[in-house]
Amino acid sequence: MNYIEPKTHLADLFGQAVAQVAPGSAIAIELERPKQASHGDYACNAAMQLARALKKNPREVAAQIVAALPASQLVAKTEIAGPGFINVFIKPAAKQALVGHVLAAGADYGRSDLGHGRKVQIEFVSANPTGPLHVGHGRGAAFGASLANCLAFVGYNAYREYYVNDAGRQMDILALSTWLRYLELNGEIVAFPGNAYQGDYVKAMAQAVAELHGGRYKRAAAEVVANAPDAVSDPEGHLDALIANAKALLGPDYAYIHGYALEEQLGDGRNDLTEFGVVFDHWFSERTLHDAGLIDRAVTALQKNGHIYEQNGALWFRSTDFGDEKDRVVKRDNGIYTYFAADIAYHLNKFERGFEQVIDVWGADHHGYISRVKGALKAAGADPDRLTVTLVQFAVLWEGGQKKSMSTRSGQYVTLRELRTEVGNDACRFFYVLRKSDQHLDFDLDLAKSQSNDNPVYYIQYAHARISRVLEAWGGDMADLQDADPTQLSQPQELALLDCLAEFPEICASAAREFSPHLVAYYLKDLAADLHGLYAACQFLVADEALKLARLALIAATRQTLRSGLALLGVSAPDKM
RNA sequence: GCCCUCGUAGCUCAGUGGAUAGAGCAUCCCCCUCCUAAGGGGAGGGUCGCCCGUUCGAUUCGGGCCGAGGGCACCA
Known part of the structure; x- marks a missing residue:
């Protein structure tokens, strides 16, 4: 049986049914994965959404929708439950077919074309090159790189850029x-x-x-x-x-x-980041903005639109017209442009370079800056909605139950390089994206360093290594797994793993859409847990040849998914630990 | 003062406009003659900060309050 992605397929079926039951209604078809197994594989709430407009009891509407549902080779049965949910149960064969699909897709499993190849720029790190990168920059680096990976994975043309403040x-x-x-x-x-x-x-x-x-x-x-x-x-x-x-x-x-x-x-910073697995398509020099006269041009554009005035010998941008709390200087009384002026020019330049969407990853201390920059873009005639600023909060290091205090001023701070050396690149990358970016991160050095099951990085990598060791012990031709008979898979742990694998594409889509690579990290923990559960419950190298191949195919598909997910986060997938 | 973020299990944190809210750690109990125990199974643990509103339905959305953290330069 060929694999058909159930959610898209079901959304299509429900769309047809709803169009028949309630012609002209414009509800969005929502399908969720119920928490409880007895509620099936997917649940649709369309009946409850329509009940009011149709002036009918939701369960009655649900019955009509179910009756209008086109036949499907995926659906085992539907049930109307609770206040009016339509619960859909997928045939096991339809789920099992996923294994062959993942193996055939390989590293492309989870990939999609959500972005339609649109050009999106992610500018991140952009630390002043005045000293070594510290652990705060590290978080921005890990987050930005992972986000860019996610965006690229779901079909965006992602361009990674570092803004070099070389002129100030x-x-x-x-x-x-x-x-x-x-x-x-x-x-x-x-x-x-x-x-x-x-x-x-x-x-x-x-x-x-x-x-x-x-x-x-x-x-x-x-x-x-x-x-x-x-x-x-x-x-x-x-x-x-x-x-x-x-x-x-x-x-x-x-x-x-x-x-x-x-x-x-x-x-030094470039080497540091490269070792960290963070690479950029372009290092953009601030000085080139000055040299090319782009800052003059940006300020002139604002001036032409009547948003600049002179006071005390300085040029001010009337940002209060755009929701800022006070006006801002763009050119100081000594004739030097402010950093703000350069930033306006830089962002206008980004748009001119054809990026449909521009993402800035900033330290949270810059948050007051957002309204100013957006206001200036609007004042210059650009669309500020093409710019999204994502703030990354600081990371606080903890060791031995103690907070490690840092002070940039005295030069006494933990550098990214020191952190990487101490806990390793993998743990660094993973721990940095384990929290939502806009939240404070407590980075537990002891945990990151520990080679134990408490450490989520090792937990996930261990799942990958375990699979590799089993496949190695088997010693067969991986190509044979393509043809394994997945209907052999019937154990609860096998089915749980199948369900988890099926969610990967959607996780990637959410991570990109919501700028939340941490979703990938959490997903990988779940996937690893399901693998470990299966590992403990079932023997893979069994005498029954068909069952053996089916199980090996399942874990090979799991290994591929673990690898892809770890790659999005820039974490290695070892075959042996 | 203004702005932003947060408040979910003892701790650290996920999550969601839906049905009985999750994970890890910690505590307690159990599982290697077997592909790596860096693993697995089980138990206990909750007024999703408080109030009001929107909704068929709110922990999730909106408003208010309380509490925590951060930000508010002719710096970059």
Whole structure:
């Protein structure tokens, strides 16, 4: 028997029946999977939805719908139950046929064309390249990558992008920090500002520059701090003055220091993410927006539409017209565009590049920023609904029942690389997406590291490994499993596993539609549990050849589904543990 | 003050406009002569924060309240 996807098929049947019973009604056919087995495989609530309009008792409407239901080779029986549910029982053979279907589809099982190939861009991580990625970035990376995988799996043309803030003040601060450390190495001691970058990686870069170029960038300490405001009373002014002095003293060499620090940190982040299984189609440079005049153009567009005014020497965007609580500066009185202005230009550019939908994955601390950006897009004549911002809350690490506190400022934070080294990429990827993205995540290091059944990653991977070991012990030709007779499968654990396997495509669709890769993680836990249940209840390598092949085919299909699901989350599927 | 998120078992959290609300951990009991026990089976444990509304039906949607966390720069 060829496999027919029951839900789509039933929705079609019910649609025909409802059209006959209640012509012209426009209800959506809803089919749910009842929690209780006695309620069948699918339940339809159409009768209850129609009862009022038809002025009839729902059970009576249900009877009419059932009578009008076209014949189907899938349906074993229907029952009218409770307040008016129509419960549908699927023939075992129709369920069993899934095994051959999954094996034939292979890695494509679960794939769909929900997205119709529409271009969707997911921008994520986008951390300032001013230091190592930390565990907060890790969550955004894991979430964004998994989401992009899900979207691609259900038929979207997913494009992964990292926005590189290579033009702003933060990069200048990094360049300055590196240079000051370099001067230290060359005997020119300048008091290192508390609001400069403190991390050891800055010293490492200074050391490297010193080794590569000796004293070439050495300048007198007194000149570096000349005319700078006091570091205590005006720390930011102090820093800005030092940056200005650095640019003046170094001239064209400043660009070298700046570029060196940028490339170092960007390269480090790229390596880190690649090792984490997170890759991007494009690293978009903020500087190119400036260089191509796109920011001028964006601000001019706003100006033309009458949304810009000047005050105190700065240019303001009247974002209050678009629901923001106060107006925002786009160009400061010193003539420098704000980050906000660059962001407007960047998002307009995204649309111009033809992405029908744009998803931004931001840290939750940016949430106040959403209305501003959307408002600006609207003001510039773009459709803000094409932008979806998904917020990712911070992750808090726990170890030995203690919260690990972090402070970016002092350079004392746990880096993503440290976390990956400590708990492994698989556990990292999985734990990061185990919670809904917009919720605080308690990352339990002890649990992530533990090689026990408490650890859901191992629980799932173990299910996969177990199947591999059985198939290996069998030693037969996998192609033979295609032709196994699935009607041999009748044990409750076998049927439960079949039902679970059948849900995979819908889980993938929901995960993509709701931007919720955690649904895949939970599904995999369920699937693994069903596999372990079957494993404990039934022997696979039995004497009865037909039964053996059927069971092996079932677990081979399960292995494929586990693999596909783990791949969506970027977690490996080991054959041996 | 304004905005966002959350409140479900002792703990950490899923879930859903539907029928008797789930998992893991923790507690207690049981299961390897057998393809990996990194596993399985069972028991106990709940006013889905409170109130009102919408609905044939609300834990789910809307409003209010209470409680928790986070965010509100001429920073990036």
